[in-house]
């Protein structure tokens with residue numbers, strides 16, 4: 001045996017491992033980690049050359065070969081995604097994505113990549129992002145693709161319980177039917193009463209702040225409101241459950257489902273862009289005043305259809321700052337290579353259709369796709385407005401089940417605030433103008449910092465006489 005034999009064997013073993021992992025992607029780190037640790041040790045023993053130094057050397061050669069082989073293959077013309085352009089580091093390893101997600105900038109970076117590379121970008125060894133409008137239907141629509149491994153970490157690791165978000169196929173369809181019943185227009189009317197109760201509580205607090213002219217972090221207050229409302233709504237379902245099989249099953253299905261209901265940040269980022277926080281306040285406030293002449297009537301959701309300007313403002317906020325900015329990919333099943341927007345995409349690829357980048361593409365919304373311009377939603381012609389490319393609530397069978405409720409919340413909260421106050425940016429907020437740039441993409445949007453409302457001396461001038469809340 002030559003002294004180089006263990007090293008050569010470690011190289012061969014590294015290459016064989018790559019072939020194996022390429023065919024059978026590991027589903028759990030435990031098994032693969034164990035295999036990777038044991039193999040070089042066993043190899044050193046097999047050559048009767050056991051010593052700590054030799055084990056370390058063999059392990060290093062083995063791991064280096066494995067890493068190099070994987071990296072080279074990912075960049076090679078033989079990789080099935082070789083025809084999709086993208087950053088080199090993204091193609092080589094998933095660590096690029098991990099770093100990106102940790103930074104919170106995923107949505108902004110995806111957009112920049114699409115600006116540079118076009119409709120298709122390779123954003124991982126086996127992941128692509130597509131912003132072509134045809135991809136929305138192909139990926140999310142009927143006959144589209146299931147959620148894949150991306151969603152698995154969201155499954156309860158102890159009980160294996162799947163929420164609506166993580167279930168697939170028939171299990172998803174069955175559970176979704178129950179949710180749909182729970183979110184029917186009749187149910188929404190009941191939820192509105194709960195929202196009204198908590199909204200009034202928030203207004204009481206705001207009245208106090210107004211009287212002392214103090215500054216508030218309005219983003220935090222919207223989160224409190226949504227937390228209280230969603231929590232109360234979930235338990236209200238529980239209370240009424242005996243009479244409503246739909247709600248009852250929903251709750252019985254486990255705490256995970258309630259946790260989904262209690263997802264707070266979905267709504268907040270859109271609310272932060274409500275027009276009272278911008279210079280576009282005039283018209284929206286006038287519209288609310290006209291539709292709700294009586295302050296007590298602002299809780300009446302039946303009039304929400306009479307608020308086209310406010311609705312346009314929210315559409316524009318949801319377009320520029322979709323609360324699920326990138327979202328999760330769908331995964332092309334084994335053996336189901338497919339064509340998306342005229343490009344062949346191989347099996348097992350994870351496909352993102354990132355709302356943030358789709359919404360800011362000049363082919364879909366023009367002119368000035370980065371500009372907050374509610375009027376683009378109000379024109380009689382649809383020029384410059386690609387409705388099919390507007391996907392803040394996603395699309396297809398697993399789109400947002402809470403869409404109706406979210407719209408009700410947004411319009412009711414905004415109407416109540418616009419009717420009652422003239423809000424101003426807090427000290428330093430307007431000049432910075434960059435609060436929205438601090439929003440992080442962590443699947444949903446996470447609020448980066450305080451959004452101060454009001455300035456001392458000119459703060460939340462109450463338009464109406466403050467009344468005692470019932």
Ligand code: HEM
Nearest residue numbers: 164165266267323324328392393394398399400401402406
């Ligand atoms: C402006 C507010 C909201 C936005 C923009 C939004 C957006 C979305 C998006 C994009 C998805 C798809 C996620 C994916 O594909 O992985 C989704 C799913 C979902 N949303 Fe919302 N959402 C909002 C509010 C709500 C509310 C208030 C609820 C509470 C009932 C809710 C409950 C859900 C559930 C349960 C799902 C999973 C649906 C399924 O897998 O069938 N959402 N939402």
